[in-house]
Amino acid sequence: MNQADNTQYMDGLLLQALRQDDEKALSYLFSSYYNKLYRTGIRWCLDNHLTEESIQEVFQDLWQYRHTLGDIISFEAYLKASLKRRIARKAKSSDSETEENIEHFPLPTESYEDILIKQEDSEIRKTQLSKALDELTPRQKEIIVLKYFEELSYKEISDKTGLQVDTIYKVLHEGIKRLKGLLTSN
Numbered sequence: 001m002n003q004a005d006n007t008q009y010m011d012g013l014l015l016q017a018l019r020q021d022d023e024k025a026l027s028y029l030f031s032s033y034y035n036k037l038y039r040t041g042i043r044w045c046l047d048n049h050l051t052e053e054s055i056q057e058v059f060q061d062l063w064q065y066r067h068t069l070g071d072i073i074s075f076e077a078y079l080k081a082s083l084k085r086r087i088a089r090k091a092k093s094s095d096s097e098t099e100e101n102i103e104h105f106p107l108p109t110e111s112y113e114d115i116l117i118k119q120e121d122s123e124i125r126k127t128q129l130s131k132a133l134d135e136l137t138p139r140q141k142e143i144i145v146l147k148y149f150e151e152l153s154y155k156e157i158s159d160k161t162g163l164q165v166d167t168i169y170k171v172l173h174e175g176i177k178r179l180k181g182l183l184t185s186n
Helices: 003-019 023-045 048-064 075-100 112-135 138-149 154-161 165-185
Strands: none
Touching (some): 003 023, 003 075, 023 048, 112 138, 112 165, 138 154, 154 165
């Protein structure tokens, strides 16, 4: 049984346990997915409080509607989609409140030219990083992309690539070291 099958099997067992009022299943899901959901939520809205509150509400809804849940193939995908909808709804409702209380918030003082310069610098850094990544070995590039762009754990990378976790640490370390050298020489 590969990792994807194992995860799908575990998700099926957890769904069954939830439907049978097993609070430990909810606790397991919360502890397993909280950090991933938090990192994802922060990327979507850049608001710690909104993200934390939304995650809590997603799990409250999961428990409240546990008996009427449809089949869930992937809890991670289900929870992320639920969080995204929750944050979008909250952001939309807070936009109308924000418009009413706009005088209480300081406006940005950056000039348009400063913003353009920052965008241009960001594009230059992205281009440099892309070129530096192309200079790595295919294996180093793959491991770095999986770890930092797809945000996979070392175990997930191991399952996906078939490499031992120790090998992944070594390849990642060598790749980052080489990237630093390439980026500082530019």
